[in-house]
Amino acid sequence: MxxxxxxxxxxxxxxxxxxxxxxxxxxxxxxxxxxxxxxxxxxxxxxxxxxxxxxxxxxxxxxxxxxxxxxxxxxxxxxxxxxxxxxxCDGGTNVSPSVNITQPLNGATFIAGDNVLIEANASDSDGSVVKVEFYSGGTKLGEATSSPYIFTWSNVVAGTYSLTAKATDNEGASKTSIAVAVTVNQDGTGGNCSGLPQYSAGTSYGQDQEVQNVNQRFRCNIPGWCSSSAAWAYEPGVGMHWQDAWTSLGDCGPGGENEAPSVSITSPLNGSSFVEGATITVTANASDDGQVTKVEFYRNGTKIGEDSSSPYEIVWSNATIGSYTLTAKATDDKGASTTSSAVSVMVRSDDSGEDGDLPKRIMVGYWHNFDNGSGTIKLRNVSDKWDVINIAFAEPTTHAGSTMQFTPDPAIYPTVQEFKDDVALLRSRGKKVLISIGGANGAIEVSSAAGAQNFSSSMINIINTYGFSGMDIDLEGSSLSLVAGDTDFRNPVSPKITYFISATQTVLSNYGSDFILSMAPETAFVQGGHSTYSGIYGAYLPVIYALRGQMNYIHVQHYNSGCMVGLDGRCYSQSTPDFHVAMAEMLLQGFSIAGNPTSFPALRPDQVAIGLPASPSAAGGGYTTPANVHKALDYLIKGIPFGGSYTLRNSSGYFDFRGLMTWSINWDIANGYEFSNNHRAYLDALDGASMARVASTAQVEKQDTEVINHPNPFVSSTTIHFTVEQEAHTSLVIYNTVGKRVAVLADDIFAPGHHAIQWNAEQAPTGVYFFRLTSGGKATTYKMYKD
The missing domain is CATH 2.10.10.20 (Carbohydrate-binding module superfamily 5/12)
Known part of the structure; x- marks a missing residue:
């Protein structure tokens, strides 16, 4: 971060x-x-x-x-x-950029008519890369001017090709990559020509290289003549002089034996767990020496669907409770078939889990798994004022990789078990402990099916190993980026985005409704899409849109940001109340996207929070004094203006606004607890006042009940007395001042008459509580005090 x-x-x-x-x-x-x-x-x-x-x-x-x-x-x-x-430095010279093709791999094979994705990595140590050009032999295929450097070579004809990429930097220096050889085969050829490339005039052929043509097999004798563009002379089996260049090896014929296809289930992962009623997408990879004609999917031996084209997948809707074995069966164009290894999954009941619900107002803080000058702290000593603690960070095992890792810093936790024990301790106190992925240093690259599987399986392992309550997405830098032509956030095509969404959904599918998903993007990745939708600008929007139903909340980083344009067309600077209100209301109202066919839809107020630095030292810019933060929140939440330049679209405010995030708990401690002390009190007062208003109103609304609790105030327990006039479903729930449910004392059908229920509150902290009695559809709320 x-x-x-x-x-x-x-x-x-x-x-x-x-x-x-x-x-x-x-x-x-x-x-x-x-x-x-x-x-x-x-x-x-x-x-x-x-x-x-x-x-x-x-x-x-x-x-x-x-x-x-x-x-x-x-x-x-x-x-x-x-x-x-x-x-x-004085006397320094420009250094040429570096470039290499990462996809396809050297020796890769394709079928005639395929679209071949060519991707390159390019960098310049002393400047910037302005373009990467892609070549087949000496023929330029296309170019890309921004990372990721990708070009799709469409409808490729059969032949053997040598692919290179040429990177040019901002001072005109260039470098060409090492060549990658690929072969494009004619579709459906079998027999003893299986796997051989189709001859193509002008293609470079080496000594003794074999090709197929006119249903025959040929070996090259003289590379220069074999590679000639004069097909009339040297096309094997056809040209006037082909025998000077080639040797015939006979007819292709039925020749070799047909190979059965290969197939494997790629999603869900073995051991995955789902909640009752879930929609589960089952996906398989399948390939063959000819063609795969269909992939059939089976659940406990019963066929549940099939797909005849790649990507091979079916959707299993409304899953019921139970344990299941999934398999996929691939059949090729000659009738041969193969069944995949089995994948076991479980569908369980939708329980709320040990952690229960998040509070209505949350204060989120990041905990450092490293010392960056702010100091370190063990989790057990984190202040009770924080509702959610984000562990920073899980990072890839290699720079820009997809396999994630996390190990507690041994300088803070000499043993892994001690860290696990502290995570469990915080959760026992009702706190959420999330693992945050990425951060400023953890550039992640999830841009392929294999990368998505690496990411999801490694993150599931991390979450299960340490017992985390959820996952926070804090991707920065090049981790998410829009490719040229990706213009619709609802239907993204950028590999880094589509595969990351798929990988995250796989992670979420392994956990129940109590699993927390949060996001912490920088402003350019979200609100920046209002003005510019390319590269990193707006790159988070497809992710937010795709996961909005599973995302608990988002706290955009309102810091380290340049001037940002609000809904009113004005540009607001960080560190000001106007900036915080304008940026937050963009998510609360929705906003138009540059070049998109539709506007980005609004999020619920309870899904939106604000991210702030805990001190001036915590970030390069954006620190805001508590007084100015509260001005912004008073306007956002209560609709109380502070005389700023920005005017809320919703003048009454958004009372269900979720809260605040900070980088970081460590920097807050170094700054004398300024953030946690000031903002915890502010958030608590919001809902204390709200509950008090409800209570005072409810006192005069009671009709079928007479309610009193005694003693009040109380030390260790109190008894709540009430009368039910007629048989009705009755519930009695205790809440604290931040709206978090503390106890459920009753939830059943009650007969008419007087009832008394005791609340044993010995383990509850001192302070104000509210009990809410609902009977026969009418609800009343009352305040009580524990000394």
Whole structure:
């Protein structure tokens, strides 16, 4: 979390003008020429660098944005990470970019007519990559100008191809990747030509390479003639001089034996658990030396559906309680079939779980699994003022990977068991303990089916191992990005987004309704989509939209942000009440998306919270004094204006607004508990006042009941007396001042007459409580005090 979102650091020596767009507005910044590195120390992996420290490395000058956690300045120097590249040292020269093709793999095979996705990684250590061009041999296929660098080569004809990618940087230097060889086979050929590429004039063929043509098999004798574009002369079996170039190996014929297809279930994972009534998508991978004609799906041996085209999947609706074995059976074009390994799943009843419901108002804080200068604390010592504790962070095992890992910092927790015990302790106190994924340093790349499976299986393992209450999505940097042509948040096509959504849904399917899902995006990823929908701008919106029914709440980071445009068309700056109100109401009202056919729909007020730094040191910008935060909340929640520039669309406010998040619990402690003390009291007062108003109103509404509790105030227990005039379903529930249910004393059919129910409150903290009596459809609420 909590990188310095964008820093534009300027050198004294001005050489160039850089124009960039932020939230639809155009600004101008000054770029730096060569810089003076004299006297600067070389970066050392063993040294500790905090914000403002300067070093030189590989001929460049770098400045630390904040504690760098020993990360290499060359690899961690984009606007979202630890270092800022201040430019080449005097005498430095431009370094060419690096580039390599990541998809398809070398030696990959396809069928004629396929669409081949070509993807490359490209970076420039001393500048930026302006474009990546894709080539087949010497023929340019297309190009991409922003990461992820992807091109779809459509309707490819049979043949053998050599693919390369060429990256060009902002100073015109370029580099071409190592070639990747792929083969595109003619569809449906079997016999002793199975797997051989179809001859294509002008394709480069090597010595002794074999091809098929006119239902015959040929071997190349003279590569130059075999590769000639003069098909009239050298097309094997057809051209006037083909025998000079090729040797015939005979007819393809029926030849080799047909191979049975391969098939495996990819979702759900083995051991997955679902809630009664769930809709479960069962997905399989299947392939063959010819064609897969269908994949049939079975549940406990009974067929439940089939699919005849990839991706192979069926939907199992309204799942009932029980244990099930799932299999998939693939059949090819020659009738051969294979059944997959079995996958076991369980469907259980929809219980609320040990944690119960979240409070009406929540205060969320991040806990550091590292020391970044704010200090560390064991979970058992975290203040009771926090409702949700987000553990920062689970990160990929490799940079931009998809397999996640988490291990407690041994400097804080000498043993893993001690950490597990503290998580369990907080949960026993009624707290939610979530594992947060990503953060500023944890760039994640979930852009393929294999990546989605790696992510979901590793996250399920982490959650189960440590007993976390849920998952917080805190993806930053390049983890989510929109590709060119992805314009509809309702139907995204960007691989990093579609596969991440699928992977998250797989994680959620393993848990019940008490599992918490939250999100912590930066403003550019959400509200930024109002002005610009490309790259990172708006990239969270498809994720929010797809998971909105399962997302408990979102707390956008109202910090490390530039000026952002609100619903009124004005641009508001961070750290001000106007900024917080304007950004929050965009989610509460919904907003138009640049280039989209429809507007992003509003979220429920109870799904929206605000994210803030706990102190000026916790972030690069956005710290807001408690007084100004409360001005913003008074307007947002109660509709009480503070005289700012922004005017609420809903003048009465949003009383069910969820609360606040901060980075971080650690920084709050370092800042004398300013955040938790001030904002806990504010949130508690909201619902204390609300419940008191309900109670005072309810006292005059009682009709069928006479209610009193004695003693009041009480020390350890009190007895609630009431009279039911006629037989009715009656419930008696105790709440605390933040609206959290503390106890259910009655929930049954009560006969007419007087009733007395005791509440043993020895374990309850001292303070104000409310009991709500509902009988015959009428509800009354009363206040009581525990000394």
């Amino acid at each position: 909590k990188s310095l979102y964008i820093q534009y650091l300027l050198s004294i020596r001005v050489a160039a003008i850089l124009t960039f767009c932020f939230s639809g507005l155009t600004f101008t910044a000054i770029g730096a020429d060569e810089v003076d590195c004299s006297g600067l120390p070389e970066w050392s992996a063993s040294a500790v660098y905090t914000g403002g420290a300067e070093v030189q490395y590989n001929g460049h000058k770098y400045r630390a944005n904040y504690w760098t956690q020993n990360n290499n300045p060359e690899q961690y120097s984009d606007p979202y990470e630890h270092w800022t590249n201040l430019g080449a």
